[in-house]
Amino acid sequence: MRSHPLFSPWFSLAPALTIVTVLLGASLVYGVAQSLGLMSVIGQDTLSLDAYRNLFTGQGMAGREFWGSLAFSLWVSIASTLISSALALLVAVWLSERRGSGGAENLALNWNLAFPHLVWSVALLLFLSQSGLLARWAAAAGIIQTPADFPVLVRDRYGIGITLHYVSKEIPFLALIILAVLRTQPAGYDLVAENLGASRWQRLRYVTLPQVAPALLSGALLVFAFIFSSYEVPALLGVNYPRMLPALALRFFNDPDLRSRADGMAISLVITVIVLIVAAVSLKKGEQK
């Protein structure tokens, strides 16, 4: 059966591969061309690496903001990924220990996955901004004097709002992945360790973590790649400066001067390369397990 050509993995992947290759491939080719300064509508037909040179040497309008944006993007993506992975692990372990009442837990984990990121971040904005609901309630209850005394949690310089958003969205996602692994593992390992006198922490460290590590790592890298390259949340919950790379890329892609689009595209391609490196690393890791 397995040898029949219809069951070759490439054949079954063909529909997905076609879509990805055509859409992503065409976008990439087009993006690379534009980042090299190809813009036929204004008569620019020669290739140049100016956009990249400016970015990496910190020259020009886009270049001067590039390294700061890259650092800020890495900070937000890494912080969000680490915090949500750690908390997701705790949530998953806690849930798997109380085996049985699956319905309520699944609901608790699934309900916010249904919200698109856009909706979730607008909700955070309405709740947490200085003119938001919580600020008004706190002021009405007399905890703070005016709504403006509420701490700056969204649209802040340090990316707290963006991180809060991703942590709250990605904990359930990662917890579900971990839980799926934990539920397929026999409870025996844990019980044996407990009988041998392992503490709660030791069991988490030496029994549970090795079991879930491959799944958690893949999930975390996916989450990192997503956060690093997504636009709408930093646009809504971030400040004008510092900006995450996707926000910076769109700024230059939409510049009235068509020649600036090369800068926007070059930034987008830097994002792409970083995400692909992350994917390659995670494949390598997966191979070693």
Next chain:
Amino acid sequence: MKRIVFLLVVLTMLLAACAPNTATSAQPAATNPPVATDAPAVPGEFDINNWDSVLVAAKGQTVNWYIWGGSDSINAFVDNFYGVALKERYGITLNRIPIADTVDAVNQVLSEKQAGADPGAVDLIWINGENFFTLKQANLLYPDWAQKLPNSQYVNWDNPAINRDFGNPVDNLESPWSSAQLQLVYDSARMNADELPRSYADFKTWACAHPGRAAYVAPGAGGFIGTRFVKGALFEISGGAEQWATFDQALWDKWSPELWKYFNELESCLWRNGETYPKDEAELKNLFANNEVDFSMTNDITGAGTGIAAGLLPATSRAFVFNNYMIGDFNYVAIPSNAPHKAAALALANLLLEPEFQAAQILPENGFGLGYAIDVNRVTDSAALAALEAASTKLGDSATPASDLANSLVGDAAPEYQNLIEQGWLENVLQK
């Protein structure tokens, strides 16, 4: 096998995440095969010099109007006034396509051009300033029509504020719709008119006497009103607006340090100590309505009226201007060169200049709230003239008095300054 699946998932997520940056622009190339250019796009041919032939060709067409859709009241105004009239008078269906930012329509036209899609999807764009600059630079606008509209007779084409758009010659490529002027808004329940700052220097004094109670919109994409506010300060500090109508690098190098000095001194007195700024007009309006700051900004000729009518501002809000350097301008509609229904687009552009609709567009209760594009003195029909004059008197207390507006009015700076100001502000004020 697992590796491939994983890679696919990553690539798909990347694709989803990059959508606004790359996928949109490549979409037409990937999904719409170029349409054969020899196929007639418009069933009825027309001659722009023969208006009847335009109307005949337009009959039965659907005009796709790409228009900023961020205001419910403007959307309703467009549908209820122009949509209905187009159908009843010319048999044209209005398809209003709301966009978040005019640059989206510009990008649509650009990608169509790159994919060779002619006819395209866009018939008419509400446009001005830098977006007009982009399409003109790329040579993608239908040429030589604006002054051939019958109602173009009401437009004062000799006015440099009309025949230049952000200093860029209009060259008959776009036709005006309405006018706007920068104003500030205060709440008469919170402060008296005699306490209001009347210059940028006053504004700084006021802000530092009331720390944290003033803010302005961050210049830049979406914060176009903030850019305008900064330009006004440049005019005041350099002591004149006219010198900025043409681009002069030496002049900019001379005055820009003074400009950043002013805004840096102002910064520590602003809302949240200037750590961040409201991103757009809507955000500033919210802060103002929520009593976090004492001034908002508007470009509406109705002043605070449209905001009050929409329930966004307190009923006691009033608009005011400084004594000088309040930038005013016109906004336009343009037709892309690959528009599929040019005749219908021309009919709509002409309808926008019809005196009865010009009179309707300035009334706050109609929800549009921008000023006339036509010169009232050129209207000879007595009924139309009476309607226009009556409308101007109905603006009420929430609008800036017409004489104040006229006394403080200056034209915009040359388009080259736009990026210098936005990027310069980012680097010299926000990031400091």
